[in-house]
Structure formats: C-alpha cells, structure tokens
Amino acid sequence: MKLPAIKGFNEEAFNKYLKNTGWVIFGKGLSLIVNVLITRYLGPVSFGDLSFGLSLVAILAAVGALGLDTFIIREIIQEPAKRDEILGTSLWLRIITNALLIPVAVGIYLISHHLSSKPGEPLTLLVGLLAFASFFKSFNVIDAYFQSQVQSKYVVQVQNICLITISIIKVAIIVLSLPLIYIIFAYVLDGLILAIGLVMVYQKRGFSIFDWSFDKQRAKSLLRKSSPLILSAVMVSIYMKIDVVMLKSIGSKAIGIYSSAQNLSEAWYFIPIAIVTSVFPALLNARKTDLDRYQKRLKNLYDLLVFISLPVALFISFFADDIIHIIYQGKYDGAGPMLSIHIWSGIFVFLGTASSQYLVAEGFTKISFYRTAAGAIINILLNLWLIPRYGGVGASVATLIACVISTFYLLFIPKTREQGIMMLKSLFLVTAFQKIFKR
Structure with missing residues (x-):
C-alpha cells in the first residue's frame, strides 16, 4: 500500500x-x-x-x-x-x-x-x-x-x-x-x-x-x-x-x-510509532484542506497497520512454542501459550497508536485519557481475577482484552464512533476487500 x-x-x-x-x-x-x-x-x-x-x-x-x-x-x-x-x-x-x-x-x-x-x-x-x-x-x-x-x-x-x-x-x-x-x-x-x-x-x-x-x-x-x-x-x-x-x-x-x-511480543511496538509519526503531517494537512482525503488517509493508515500486524500475529501464534524454545534455549518453554495470546495485543496497539493521532488532530485529549484509564482499570480487574487461576496465561488474556477495549473505546463515544467503525472495518479486512473488488 x-x-x-x-x-x-x-x-x-x-x-x-x-x-x-x-x-x-x-x-x-x-x-x-x-x-x-x-x-x-x-x-x-x-x-x-x-x-x-x-x-x-x-x-x-x-x-x-x-x-x-x-x-x-x-x-x-x-x-x-x-x-x-x-x-x-x-x-x-x-x-x-x-x-x-x-x-x-x-x-x-x-x-x-x-x-x-x-x-x-x-x-x-x-x-x-x-x-x-x-x-x-x-x-x-x-x-x-x-x-x-x-x-x-x-x-x-x-x-x-x-x-x-x-x-x-x-x-x-x-x-x-x-x-x-x-x-x-x-x-x-x-x-x-x-x-x-x-x-x-x-x-x-x-x-x-x-x-x-x-x-x-x-x-x-x-x-x-x-x-x-x-x-x-x-x-x-x-x-x-x-x-x-x-x-x-x-x-x-x-x-x-x-x-x-x-518482551518478544512488545519488541516491535516502535514500528507503528515510526509509521504514524511519518504520516502525521500529511494527516494534519489533509484535515485542513480536504476532509474526504483526511478520512481516506486514516483508512489507509489503519489498513496498513493491520496488514503489518495481522500476519505476524498469525505466524507467531502457530509457532510460539518453537520460537520460545529456540530463542531462550529451552529455559522458558512454558511461555509459548502466553506469547501466542499476547502477540494479538499488537494489532490493537497498532490501531490504538494510529487513532491516538486522530484524537490529537481533533483535540479530543480527554477521550484519549479516558480510554487509557479504561484500559488500565480493565487490566487490573481482569488480572485480579485471572492471575490467581491461570498465572501468566491469565495475565496475557487480561492484556489482550484491555487492549481491545481501550482501542475500541471510541465506539462508545458518539463523536468518535465513526473512527471506531473505520478501525473495525480495517481489522476484519472489509476495506481491503472493497478495494480489491473495485478493481
């Protein structure tokens, strides 16, 4: 793209x-x-x-x-x-x-x-x-x-x-x-x-x-x-x-x-920051001159980040045990299931990073804080429930759910709901298929 x-x-x-x-x-x-x-x-x-x-x-x-x-x-x-x-x-x-x-x-x-x-x-x-x-x-x-x-x-x-x-x-x-x-x-x-x-x-x-x-x-x-x-x-x-x-x-x-x-799951979180930082001036410029182009660029950005993160999440999910065994020489073999769950958080971190720039561009700083706070509170509550029962696997599940809720918190706010729907379409490859069939 x-x-x-x-x-x-x-x-x-x-x-x-x-x-x-x-x-x-x-x-x-x-x-x-x-x-x-x-x-x-x-x-x-x-x-x-x-x-x-x-x-x-x-x-x-x-x-x-x-x-x-x-x-x-x-x-x-x-x-x-x-x-x-x-x-x-x-x-x-x-x-x-x-x-x-x-x-x-x-x-x-x-x-x-x-x-x-x-x-x-x-x-x-x-x-x-x-x-x-x-x-x-x-x-x-x-x-x-x-x-x-x-x-x-x-x-x-x-x-x-x-x-x-x-x-x-x-x-x-x-x-x-x-x-x-x-x-x-x-x-x-x-x-x-x-x-x-x-x-x-x-x-x-x-x-x-x-x-x-x-x-x-x-x-x-x-x-x-x-x-x-x-x-x-x-x-x-x-x-x-x-x-x-x-x-x-x-x-x-x-x-x-x-x-x-x-640590392995989060090692590549700098990538969305680098991408979003590089295109942010273009987003701001489009917002000033052409709102339709602004929305299109946001769609393209969400699509790009999903295209990067989704294949990685799929690959690591299937081979998490082998990756852990090879990298850590068999000393952390119980970490495989945790990695296979935690890696999916990356998709929502990527989308959250991009939508954060949208919130900055629109001046919705309070919404940005509220969604981070919601993610933190959900993470704590889920950890209190899941960690005593499932240990590190429970913590991985709690992190994933917190990331999902934090990212799609925008769906619950009327003035940001359109962006939430836009991210959902990118996540489920709706906009990607629309582009393919238009061709």
Missing part, C-alpha cells in the same frame, strides 16, 4: 528521516539481542525479580517525569530569554520528586512483599537501586531543550554511545558469570552515563547548567499546567506494566516466564 505523500517532501528530508529511523532500528535491535542474552543467562526466577523491579519503578517514573517535557519545550519557545529559569526550575522539580520516589518504591515493595503469599527472597536493594537509576532521568530536561531547538541529533548521539557502552558491559557481565546485582548496577550506570552525557553536550554547545535558576512562581505554573499529564502518564504506565507487578503474588518464576513472552 502506498503511503500518502507528505507536503513539502524533499530528498534531503527523506534521507534524514531514513537515517534517524535506521538509528532507532539499530537501537531496538541491539537492545533486543542483549535482553535475550540476559533473559537466557538469568533464568526464570532471577529474570522475574529483575522484571518486577523494572516494572514497579517504571510506573513510579511516570510520576517522576511530572509531565513536564511538552511544557518545557513550549515555554522555551515562547520565552527564550527565560531558558535558564525554565530548565533550572524543571530540573529541581524532577530531582526532588524522583529523590522522594526512591523510598516510596522501596516502601511499596516492602508492603507488597509482606502481604504476598509467596514472598520469595527480599528484593529491597534491587528495587532501591533501580529507583535510583530512574532518578537520573531528571536530567532529561536537557533533551526537552534540544527538542525545542530542533536539535535532537545531539541527544541521539549521546543515547547511542550510552546504549553501546552499556550493552558491552552487560555482555561482559554474562561472559564473566556475575550475579544479578551486577546487572542492576549496569542499569544505574546507564542512567548516570546518559545524565553526564546530556550535561556535557549541553555545555559543549556553549551553555552551562550552573547558570540555571529555580523560580517558585515558575514551578507553580509548570505543575499547574502539567498535572493532568502526570495522571495520564501514570495510567499509561499502569496499563503497560501492572500485569508484571501483580504476577508477583504467585512468585518470581511466573513473572520471569511471562516477561520472556511479553
């Missing part, structure tokens, strides 16, 4: 986009390979401990970000002379919040550990160190600055250096047969190196973080504007990570087996 042309397209822009996409694919590919090696090396129990810690911290990290990125960019563009005040205030807000979240993460873990029927070995140090690693994300305010100047290439360079360095360290840990705690320290080092790299590239551009300042009124203004986004980000994190946290109730091994399948 031919993607709609983007207005203002030129060869230089296309080559730049290809280069950026290439780096994204390289990064995702390298991360996947290293993660597979770590998963094999640790085995289900230790890998389950690691996955639990990462998921718990990821949910709290959504709070630590404070939803500020978008507003940092906007404020700097609107008031470039106040750059140092905006960045300094944002950094201190994040540092204070993320510092407070370290004991919060440990506290939540200790409470859940105490209440668990299968507590296992204490993971207090693991959770605390991973929360400390997340603390360094406070310095991502520098990333927001470079985005405001359309100079993200400097941040990408730092990220690539960090990725390659930490990947080498993790492989060395595996080769030397070092225990799990060394992998945890690698995550801390990852956060530290990235933070230092961001500061260095900022300083190299002729600026200094020592010129930054904190302003109380600016802090209140930023928090007032970003507070709705904090809740939204937390809902997204809960939606994506709560199943792993809730599986802790039946043991680390169950988490490890489930996470081995989940």
Whole structure:
C-alpha cells in the first residue's frame, strides 16, 4: 500500500528521516539481542525479580517525569530569554520528586512483599537501586531543550554511545558469570552515563547548567499546567506494566516466564510509532484542506497497520512454542501459550497508536485519557481475577482484552464512533476487500 505523500517532501528530508529511523532500528535491535542474552543467562526466577523491579519503578517514573517535557519545550519557545529559569526550575522539580520516589518504591515493595503469599527472597536493594537509576532521568530536561531547538541529533548521539557502552558491559557481565546485582548496577550506570552525557553536550554547545535558576512562581505554573499529564502518564504506565507487578503474588518464576513472552511480543511496538509519526503531517494537512482525503488517509493508515500486524500475529501464534524454545534455549518453554495470546495485543496497539493521532488532530485529549484509564482499570480487574487461576496465561488474556477495549473505546463515544467503525472495518479486512473488488 502506498503511503500518502507528505507536503513539502524533499530528498534531503527523506534521507534524514531514513537515517534517524535506521538509528532507532539499530537501537531496538541491539537492545533486543542483549535482553535475550540476559533473559537466557538469568533464568526464570532471577529474570522475574529483575522484571518486577523494572516494572514497579517504571510506573513510579511516570510520576517522576511530572509531565513536564511538552511544557518545557513550549515555554522555551515562547520565552527564550527565560531558558535558564525554565530548565533550572524543571530540573529541581524532577530531582526532588524522583529523590522522594526512591523510598516510596522501596516502601511499596516492602508492603507488597509482606502481604504476598509467596514472598520469595527480599528484593529491597534491587528495587532501591533501580529507583535510583530512574532518578537520573531528571536530567532529561536537557533533551526537552534540544527538542525545542530542533536539535535532537545531539541527544541521539549521546543515547547511542550510552546504549553501546552499556550493552558491552552487560555482555561482559554474562561472559564473566556475575550475579544479578551486577546487572542492576549496569542499569544505574546507564542512567548516570546518559545524565553526564546530556550535561556535557549541553555545555559543549556553549551553555552551562550552573547558570540555571529555580523560580517558585515558575514551578507553580509548570505543575499547574502539567498535572493532568502526570495522571495520564501514570495510567499509561499502569496499563503497560501492572500485569508484571501483580504476577508477583504467585512468585518470581511466573513473572520471569511471562516477561520472556511479553518482551518478544512488545519488541516491535516502535514500528507503528515510526509509521504514524511519518504520516502525521500529511494527516494534519489533509484535515485542513480536504476532509474526504483526511478520512481516506486514516483508512489507509489503519489498513496498513493491520496488514503489518495481522500476519505476524498469525505466524507467531502457530509457532510460539518453537520460537520460545529456540530463542531462550529451552529455559522458558512454558511461555509459548502466553506469547501466542499476547502477540494479538499488537494489532490493537497498532490501531490504538494510529487513532491516538486522530484524537490529537481533533483535540479530543480527554477521550484519549479516558480510554487509557479504561484500559488500565480493565487490566487490573481482569488480572485480579485471572492471575490467581491461570498465572501468566491469565495475565496475557487480561492484556489482550484491555487492549481491545481501550482501542475500541471510541465506539462508545458518539463523536468518535465513526473512527471506531473505520478501525473495525480495517481489522476484519472489509476495506481491503472493497478495494480489491473495485478493481
């Protein structure tokens, strides 16, 4: 299927986009390979401990970000002379919040550990160190600055250096047969190196973080504007990570087996983001000039994403057991049924990613939040019911159902129902057959 042309397209822009996409694919590919090696090396129990810690911290990290990125960019563009005040205030807000979240993460873990029927070995140090690693994300305010100047290439360079360095360290840990705690320290080092790299590239551009300042009124203004986004980000994190946290109730091994399948199932979720990002300008342009063309492009986008995700879901469903056995060398064989179920969530994630851009284009941000919240709540309720009975298979089913409901939440809202129907037609290949028979 031919993607709609983007207005203002030129060869230089296309080559730049290809280069950026290439780096994204390289990064995702390298991360996947290293993660597979770590998963094999640790085995289900230790890998389950690691996955639990990462998921718990990821949910709290959504709070630590404070939803500020978008507003940092906007404020700097609107008031470039106040750059140092905006960045300094944002950094201190994040540092204070993320510092407070370290004991919060440990506290939540200790409470859940105490209440668990299968507590296992204490993971207090693991959770605390991973929360400390997340603390360094406070310095991502520098990333927001470079985005405001359309100079993200400097941040990408730092990220690539960090990725390659930490990947080498993790492989060395595996080769030397070092225990799990060394992998945890690698995550801390990852956060530290990235933070230092961001500061260095900022300083190299002729600026200094020592010129930054904190302003109380600016802090209140930023928090007032970003507070709705904090809740939204937390809902997204809960939606994506709560199943792993809730599986802790039946043991680390169950988490490890489930996470081995989940990581493979979600490894390609960057694809719809890349596609949707590339065609979004064309959608916005069509919405301004030709509503019929706008709707047609949305149909084409939904069709394309189904054509990509459906064959993959079918293939992996049939060969899930073999894929798990080959990739993980027989250490996670119970993950096959989970992968064969979880992979179908990808279809709805793809459609949800595309329809999210429609909601942005139409200004339906509240609907976007409500459908994410609905998915998170459904996921939690289904996990409470299914995990005690079916373990990781139940968590996979809960994720799939939550994705379906979240994606097609648009059917229940009158002003977005047409988009929901459009996605349904793409899902069941109705629009595809219509195009075939028209020919």
